[in-house]
Each structure stands twice: as C-alpha cells, then as structure tokens.
Amino acid sequence: MLYYSKKSKVAHFPGCHHLGRVLVDNAVLLDTWSEARRQGVRICKCCNPVWKRYKSEQRTLTTFCAQNGLAFYGQDGLVSLKTMHSQWKIAPTDDGGIVLFHRNTRYKKSDAQSPLSGYHLQNFRILSIIDACQYVLDHDAYRLHTPAAKDKQSGVKTGSPKGSRKWRAQQKRNKKKERRDAIKRVLFIFDQLESERARG
Numbered sequence: 001m002l003y004y005s006k007k008s009k010v011a012h013f014p015g016c017h018h019l020g021r022v023l024v025d026n027a028v029l030l031d032t033w034s035e036a037r038r039q040g041v042r043i044c045k046c047c048n049p050v051w052k053r054y055k056s057e058q059r060t061l062t063t064f065c066a067q068n069g070l071a072f073y074g075q076d077g078l079v080s081l082k083t084m085h086s087q088w089k090i091a092p093t094d095d096g097g098i099v100l101f102h103r104n105t106r107y108k109k110s111d112a113q114s115p116l117s118g119y120h121l122q123n124f125r126i127l128s129i130i131d132a133c134q135y136v137l138d139h140d141a142y143r144l145h146t147p148a149a150k151d152k153q154s155g156v157k158t159g160s161p162k163g164s165r166k167w168r169a170q171q172k173r174n175k176k177k178e179r180r181d182a183i184k185r186v187l188f189i190f191d192q193l194e195s196e197r198a199r200g
C-alpha cells in the first residue's frame with residue numbers, strides 16, 4: 001500500500017515522515033509499487049525499502065561485489081545486480097520488504113503477469129542486499145555445475161572422430177563460442193566500471 005499526491009508524483013509507504021504533507025494534498029492510494037511504476041510515480045527515497053537497504057549496505061556491498069565479480073547499481077528505486085551469467089533486480093514488496101527478480105532467459109506465459117517486465121520473481125525471501133548477492137552467486141554456481149545446465153551452457157561436444165568433417169565443424173563452433181564468451185567478459189568488465197563510476 002502506497003500513497004501519493006498528484007502534485008508531487010512521489011509515492012510513500014505508510015509510516016514515511018513525508019506522508020503528513022502528502023495526505024494534506026488529496027492523497028491517492030495505490031495497492032502496489034508496480035502500479036506506481038505503471039503510472040510513472042516515483043517511490044520516495046526515504047521510505048523505499050530497497051533504497052534504505054542500499055544506503056546502509058553500500059560500503060559492504062562495494063567490497064563484496066568487487067571480490068566476487070558482481071556488478072551493482074541503483075536506478076529508479078531498484079537495485080540491479082549482474083554477474084557474467086545472470087541479471088537480477090531487487091524491488092520493494094508492498095509491505096515494505098525487498099524481493100529478488102531474475103532476468104528471463106526464455107519466455108514463459110506466466111512472465112506476462114510479472115510486475116517487472118522481462119524479469120520473474122525469484123521465490124526466495126531476502127532480508128538484505130548482501131543476502132541477495134550470496135544467493136545470486138550460489139545460483140550461478142549451481143547452474144554452471146549441474147550436468148543438465150552445463151551441457152547447454154558450455155556447448156562443447158566431443159565424440160566425432162578427430163579430423164572428420166563433423167569434428168572440424170564442432171571445433172569451429174567451439175571457437176565461436178570462446179569468442180562470444182570473451183566479448184561477454186569484456187562487456188561485463190565495462191558494466192562493472194560503469195557501475196563504479198555511477199556511484200562516484
């Protein structure tokens with residue numbers, strides 16, 4: 001539940017110290033923060049639970065993320081997390097908590113209902129942003145090490161006799177994949193630098 005005044009276009013959670021002023025200006029009631037997003041209403045930085053956590057964890061986060069190859073930045077009242085393998089956003093819940101959204105890798109019908117387009121809610125209760133970072137790292141490690149996921153991700157197949165046409169084609173594909181991965185790594189480093197620059 002959030003309140004906002006049409007004058008300010010900023011929504012507040014109950015209990016915010018700015019709320020008194022908003023209620024005087026004919027406050028509008030919104031059920032969810034995603035509704036606020038749809039209407040182009042910004043969430044107040046003082047009472048946005050994501051922003052509160054971001055501010056209090058920023059220092060620890062900077063160290064943790066640098067050590068573990070995570071990029072993070074805050075934008076539009078959300079915090080984005082990015083690794084070599086996955087992308088995430090931390091969003092507020094409607095009761096003042098925080099939740100983790102995972103970027104879709106393929107389209108599912110249920111994704112249309114997601115309040116964050118292109119992302120689905122990760123069913124995991126988080127209390128802090130560091131919590132979320134740890135979860136993201138575990139998630140990546142799991143995806144990279146379970147056999148089913150590994151086959152798809154590494155794309156490296158052997159089996160055809162060395163020197164055969166099939167074998168050469170596979171070598172070519174592997175080379176291409178290596179090049180793609182190298183580009184991905186470079187882009188990721190740019191992202192990290194960019195997010196550091198944005199924090200100043």
Ligand SMILES: [Zn+2]
Nearest residue numbers: 012016044047
């Ligand atoms: Zn507020």
